[in-house]
Amino acid sequence: MAKKTKPVTEETAAAQPYYLQRAHIKDFRSIRDAKVEFKPGLNIIIGKNGAGKTNLVRVLRNAVANQNSNLGSWNEFVFSGPHTLEVRLTRARIDAKKASFIHEMNKNRIEASLKIDGIDYFTEELLVNFWLDTNKKRVKEEKSQISPPNKILVINHGIPSEYQLIASDAELSIENYAMGTAGHYTRLGRTIIDGIQHSVFNAYLEHGVESTDLISVNIVEDIIGKIAEFNLERIRYALKQYSPISDVRLSDSIRIYHNKQQNEILVKGLVMEFCVNGVWLPFSALSSGTQRLFYIISEVLAPIQYYLAKKSRKGYGLNDSTQTILLEEPELGIHPDQLYLLLSFLREQSEKHQIIITTHSPQVLDMLNADELDRITICELDEKKGTQFRKLTKKKIATAQKFMKDVGYLSDFWLYSSLEEKSQSAS
Numbered sequence: 001m002a003k004k005t006k007p008v009t010e011e012t013a014a015a016q017p018y019y020l021q022r023a024h025i026k027d028f029r030s031i032r033d034a035k036v037e038f039k040p041g042l043n044i045i046i047g048k049n050g051a052g053k054t055n056l057v058r059v060l061r062n063a064v065a066n067q068n069s070n071l072g073s074w075n076e077f078v079f080s081g082p083h084t085l086e087v088r089l090t091r092a093r094i095d096a097k098k099a100s101f102i103h104e105m106n107k108n109r110i111e112a113s114l115k116i117d118g119i120d121y122f123t124e125e126l127l128v129n130f131w132l133d134t135n136k137k138r139v140k141e142e143k144s145q146i147s148p149p150n151k152i153l154v155i156n157h158g159i160p161s162e163y164q165l166i167a168s169d170a171e172l173s174i175e176n177y178a179m180g181t182a183g184h185y186t187r188l189g190r191t192i193i194d195g196i197q198h199s200v201f202n203a204y205l206e207h208g209v210e211s212t213d214l215i216s217v218n219i220v221e222d223i224i225g226k227i228a229e230f231n232l233e234r235i236r237y238a239l240k241q242y243s244p245i246s247d248v249r250l251s252d253s254i255r256i257y258h259n260k261q262q263n264e265i266l267v268k269g270l271v272m273e274f275c276v277n278g279v280w281l282p283f284s285a286l287s288s289g290t291q292r293l294f295y296i297i298s299e300v301l302a303p304i305q306y307y308l309a310k311k312s313r314k315g316y317g318l319n320d321s322t323q324t325i326l327l328e329e330p331e332l333g334i335h336p337d338q339l340y341l342l343l344s345f346l347r348e349q350s351e352k353h354q355i356i357i358t359t360h361s362p363q364v365l366d367m368l369n370a371d372e373l374d375r376i377t378i379c380e381l382d383e384k385k386g387t388q389f390r391k392l393t394k395k396k397i398a399t400a401q402k403f404m405k406d407v408g409y410l411s412d413f414w415l416y417s418s419l420e421e422k423s424q425s426a427s
Contacts, residue, residue: 018079019354020060020152020324026074029055032386039375040080042350044365045358045389046420047379052387053358056379057326061154153187154326158333159295165189165270166294167283172267174200174220186295188231188302195227217256220265224254232272235301242345243293243338245286247275289334293342300325300349324354331361343367362411370404373397378420392419 019040026033030052045053059075162184164170170185170193185193200223203215228250239245253269273280276290283291330346331339339361346355347367357364358379368375373392382388392400396419403413413419 018322020356021078021080023056023060023078024074024076025056025059028059028075030381030387031055031059034386034388036377036389037391038354038356038377040354041375042347042367042372043354043356043375043377044368045356045377045379046360046365046414048381048420049360051379051381053379054328055387056389057154057156057328057358060152060326152324152326153299154328155296155299156328159291160184160186163189163283163295165192166272166298167291168271169268170270172196172270173264174267175262175264186299186302188235188298191302192228192231195231196224199223199227215265217258217265220267221254221256224250224267224270231302234303235298238297238301238345239294242297242341244276244290245274245294246278248294249273249275249280251282289338292333293338296327296330296342297345300346300353322353324356325349327355327357329359329361330357331359331364336363339363362414365410365414368410370401373400373410380420393422 020038022035022037024035025031030050034052036056045056047053060077159167162168163186164184166186166189170189172193200215200220203219203223232248232250236247239248249272251269251271251273253271255268257266257268259266271282273282274286274294275281276286283294286294327346330342334342340363343364343366346357349355359365365376374397376392378390378392380388380390399417400410400413400419403417404410407413
């Protein structure tokens with residue numbers, strides 16, 4: 001990058017209450033037994049094709065999605081923050097009397113134990129979601145101020161094959177208190193749909209509508225407009241600054257039907273439009289690079305979820321906490337000039353979120369300052385040990401820092417030197 005970037009400091013760690021500090025994974029695809037460590041803020045994983053970078057992303061994603069059949073035989077995730085949290089998952093059979101927590105799944109027992117400053121706690125749900133159950137008496141009494149650790153957002157290659165509300169129409173069926181939203185949504189799409197649902201539910205409560213009646217079509221139309229605008233306003237500034245998209249809106253093709261016979265309201269034609277060079281276009285008309293830019297930026301900035309207020313059961317709020325973002329090869333299909341802007345955006349977001357990037361692009365390394373080379377992780381495939389992860393040695397870091405000072409960018413050192421090669425004497 002042409003200009004110096006702001007270093008990720010201790011203040012960054014303080015701004016990110018919990019971040020993934022390390023993972024220990026066994027028996028998942030090419031990962032036989034490997035450990036990897038991360039820092040708050042920015043992390044970059046490099047390595048040759050087939051080394052196992054994507055497998056690391058997959059096992060983390062599968063753990064969060066509770067896809068237990070796609071986990072390694074042993075998985076340990078340690079989160080650092082105000083308290084040390086250790087989450088251990090295993091598919092091996094274990095003694096129920098010895099396990100901190102047992103969950104029956106796929107004829108295997110999965111152990112998930114949570115430690116806070118060395119103290120074991122029980123939870124009601126499998127801890128792959130990494131959320132504390134603050135209703136448990138022991139946690140509530142002894143650690144009442146504990147905040148939940150991060151959610152993990154995974155942004156894979158390309159764009160989603162089914163990208164409803166963004167690239168294709170979404171539909172809603174509203175029948176009294178019941179809402180139907182069959183479809184495939186990314187985080188941005190889901191938060192908009194959830195926001196509409198929660199607001200409609202709130203409107204039922206506020207208007208005192210009888211269970212057999214419907215709120216008016218006009219109210220639903222107003223809710224859709226407000227929720228969409230609220231969410232899109234969150235991403236407009238970044239789209240203008242870091243992509244060719246100058247504006248985004250819901251299409252005016254939305255149709256709302258009041259089916260009195262079935263006592264329901266149907267919403268059809270929910271889809272977005274994008275302004276590029278002063279012209280409004282559907283998502284399909286954008287270049288593949290611009291589509292990718294929108295996908296990354298919008299997912300990073302979208303809130304984690306909407307939730308209903310628990311006490312009054314009225315209204316909705318946003319879970320907008322920090323998160324760990326796993327981003328695969330952001331450079332794919334993006335022009336170098338646009339990639340520079342995207343990397344600037346990611347660097348800015350790394351002040352709030354932990355961002356773990358896998359890449360083959362030397363340009364991505366230029367996000368780092370000379371004193372941040374310990375944020376690079378090298379992924380390599382060993383014939384005997386499988387996928388392994390390692391940091392640069394002190395000697396290698398010193399050599400790279402000298403190159404950056406005397407010659408040029410870190411990307412050039414990776415291209416024309418031996419950044420990935422092991423030093424003869426590790427230190």
